[in-house]
Amino acid sequence: xxxYNKTRQKQMFVGKLDYDGDLLDQLTAICQKENIxxxxxxxxxxxxxxxxxxxxQKTREYQLVEIDKNLEITNLSGNISLRDNKPMVHAHITxxxxxxxxxxxxxxxxxxxxxxxxxxxIFAGPAYHRAHDENTGLPLWNI
Amino acid sequence: xxxYNKTRQKQMFVGKLDYDGDLLDQLTAICQKENIxxxxxxxxxxxxxxxxxxxxQKTREYQLVEIDKNLEITNLSGNISLRDNKPMVHAHITxxxxxxxxxxxxxxxxxxxxxxxxxxxIFAGPAYHRAHDENTGLPLWNI
Amino acid sequence: xxxYNKTRQKQMFVGKLDYDGDLLDQLTAICQKENIxxxxxxxxxxxxxxxxxxxxQKTREYQLVEIDKNLEITNLSGNISLRDNKPMVHAHITxxxxxxxxxxxxxxxxxxxxxxxxxxxIFAGPAYHRAHDENTGLPLWNI
Numbered sequence: 001x002x003x004y005n006k007t008r009q010k011q012m013f014v015g016k017l018d019y020d021g022d023l024l025d026q027l028t029a030i031c032q033k034e035n036i037x038x039x040x041x042x043x044x045x046x047x048x049x050x051x052x053x054x055x056x057q058k059t060r061e062y063q064l065v066e067i068d069k070n071l072e073i074t075n076l077s078g079n080i081s082l083r084d085n086k087p088m089v090h091a092h093i094t095x096x097x098x099x100x101x102x103x104x105x106x107x108x109x110x111x112x113x114x115x116x117x118x119x120x121x122i123f124a125g126p127a128y129h130r131a132h133d134e135n136t137g138l139p140l141w142n143i
Numbered sequence: 144x145x146x147y148n149k150t151r152q153k154q155m156f157v158g159k160l161d162y163d164g165d166l167l168d169q170l171t172a173i174c175q176k177e178n179i180x181x182x183x184x185x186x187x188x189x190x191x192x193x194x195x196x197x198x199x200q201k202t203r204e205y206q207l208v209e210i211d212k213n214l215e216i217t218n219l220s221g222n223i224s225l226r227d228n229k230p231m232v233h234a235h236i237t238x239x240x241x242x243x244x245x246x247x248x249x250x251x252x253x254x255x256x257x258x259x260x261x262x263x264x265i266f267a268g269p270a271y272h273r274a275h276d277e278n279t280g281l282p283l284w285n286i
Numbered sequence: 287x288x289x290y291n292k293t294r295q296k297q298m299f300v301g302k303l304d305y306d307g308d309l310l311d312q313l314t315a316i317c318q319k320e321n322i323x324x325x326x327x328x329x330x331x332x333x334x335x336x337x338x339x340x341x342x343q344k345t346r347e348y349q350l351v352e353i354d355k356n357l358e359i360t361n362l363s364g365n366i367s368l369r370d371n372k373p374m375v376h377a378h379i380t381x382x383x384x385x386x387x388x389x390x391x392x393x394x395x396x397x398x399x400x401x402x403x404x405x406x407x408i409f410a411g412p413a414y415h416r417a418h419d420e421n422t423g424l425p426l427w428n429i
Contacts (some may be wrong), residue, residue, distance in 0.1 A: 001161060002158055002159065002160045002161055002164075002169050002172070002173055002261075003158050003159060004156045004157055004158020004159070004173070004261075004263075005156070005157060005158065006154050006155070006156055007154065007155050007156075007157055008153075008154050008155060009152060009155060009264075009295060010294075011292050011293065011294050012292070012293050012294060012295060012409065013290045013291070013292055013293075014290055014291060014293055014324070014365075014409065014414070015288055015289050015290020015291065015427070015429065016288065016289060016290070016426055016427050016429070017288045018287060018288055019421040019422060020421075021288075026288050029288070030288055030290070038157070040185075040262055042326075042363060044363050044364065044365070044376070044377070044378040046341055046343065048343065052239070052243055053215075054215060054239065054240065054241045054242075054243070055189055055213075055215065055257075056213075056241070057189065057191065057213045057257055063241060065241075065242060065243035067243055070341075070342075070343045072339075072340060072341065072378060072390065072391050072392055073378065074361070074363070074378040074379060074380045074390035074391065075217070075218050075237070075361045075363045075378065075380055077185060077187050077217070077218045078187065079157075079187070079260055079262065090187070090260070091187075092187040092215060092216065092217040092218065093217060094217045094218055094237050094239075094245060094361070094380050094388075094390065095245075095390075096338070096340065096380075096389065096390035096391045097340065098340045098342070098349060098351075099340075099351060100338055100340070100351035100353055100389045100390065100391055101245075101388075101389060102237075102244075102245035102247075102380060102381075102387075102388035102389050102390045103239065103243045103244060103245050104215065104217035104218075104237065104238075104239035104243065104245045104388075105215050105217065105239045105243055106215055114341075114343055114422060115419070115422050115424055115426060117365055117376070117426075117427065118288075118290075119326055119365065120290075121295075123155065123157065128157070133258070135162040135163075136162065136257060136258050138258055140159055140258060140260075141158070141159050141260065143158065143159070144304060145301055145302065145303045145304055145307075145312050145315070145316055145404075146301050146302060147299045147300055147301020147302070147316070147404075147406075148299070148300060148301065149297050149298070149299055150297065150298050150299075150300055151296075151297050151298060152295060152298060152407075181300070183328075183405055195382070195386055196358075197358060197382065197383065197384045197385075197386070198332055198356075198358065198400075199356075199384070200332065200334065200356045200400055206384060208384075208385060208386035210386055218360070218361050218380070220328060220330050220360070220361045221330065222300075222330070222403055222405065233330070233403070234330075235330040235358060235359065235360040235361065236360060237360045237361055237380050237382075237388060238388075244388075245380075245387075245388035245390075246382065246386045246387060246388050247358065247360035247380065247381075247382035247386065247388045248358050248360065248382045248386055249358055266298065266300065271300070276401070278305040278306075279305065279400060279401050281401055283302055283401060283403075284301070284302050284403065286301065286302070
């Protein structure tokens with residue numbers, strides 16, 4: 001069965017990321033500065049280039065895909081929880097190019113912001129910790 | 144004119160779905176167990192394979208597309224309302240493959256979870272019921 | 287550094303857009319009628335045809351892409367703030383076709399609704415105003 005907890009939404013942060021900074025690093029820095037242990041993040045904008053991960057379910061390793069062109073962020077969806085007791089952003093991103101074709105994957109370092117407007121929602125808790133999951137090899141929520 | 148009601152957000156459920164289970168069936172089971180008559184759902188994760196619908200606006204029938212490969216869920220966006228007085232999840236999904244190419248459609252049964260982290264928000268109401276819509280042939284909100 | 291403000295969520299509007307109307311115009315009309323100065327919008331549905339923008343980061347002009355076919359909206363993500371003191375919707379859209387292939391971009395006028403279920407969240411403020419940004423040439427938040 002699915003596992004989950006009941007919680008509720010608390011305050012939010014709404015703003016824009018720095019031009020030319022790393023997308024994931026900037027989101028992570030905000031969550032660590034604000035000490036967010038449970039929440040979600042969403043964003044739209046544009047990037048100078050993107051780097052995303054695809055989890056190979058057989059080898060259990062992330063394969064990285066570099067998309068070395070300017071792209072729109074049509075959606076960024078992620079959650080915030082704790083890994084090794086520190087706030088961690090787990091985000092997936094959808095992108096589009098000059099012809100309107102879409103791309104995407106698991107957001108990793110190396111995606112460079114052109115412009116990005118984000119909304120971070122903080123949840124009341126309890127804290128969610130990530131730990132190794134046997135079925136997938138991924139650091140999933142240990143709830 | 145657009146039709147809509149004012150409402151407000153109540154509690155939330157945050158969790159993960161079962162490995163190897165059906166994505167839509169699991170979300171529906173949670174909404175029915177928790178008796179959610181109005182709300183929204185969002186998720187990220189990965190699937191073993193996907194099955195999505197494309198509504199043919201001329202024939203007014205869903206055409207099904209099977210994507211028989213492992214994929215990332217870059218976004219799942221949906222709402223929860225009542226159909227035949229039972230909680231129903233209406234969700235659309237965006238996916239990406241090993242090359243970063245994106246796919247998507249209306250989520251149907253047959254999309255199998257590898258890992259999936261979801262957030263369900265419950266709204267205060269009023270109840271939204273789906274009923275046949277003349278213009279589209281779809282079960283839209285009768286509000 | 288990223289810049290942002292703390293805020294909190296207030297009430298919401300949940301509803302459906304008009305068949306055959308312009309997607310962006312309808313969302314904008316709701317936000318102006320309800321006088322929403324800060325918030326977010328999300329939606330799923332289907333369109334008769336789509337028109338999206340791709341911001342050319344070199345020339346600093348939007349290039350428009352017309353996708354003249356029926357499509358699913360797999361995700362619409364946007365925010366609401368003020369431009370020239372009037373509520374403005376900034377939304378990005380992800381779409382999919384009959385083969386499950388995905389497309390997307392910055393939502394502009396010319397995307398025609400077949401069916402669209404939306405959720406608009408209002409935030410408490412402060413007001414966010416858009417103003418010319420030197421780095422990008424875009425009207426970003428002046429916060």
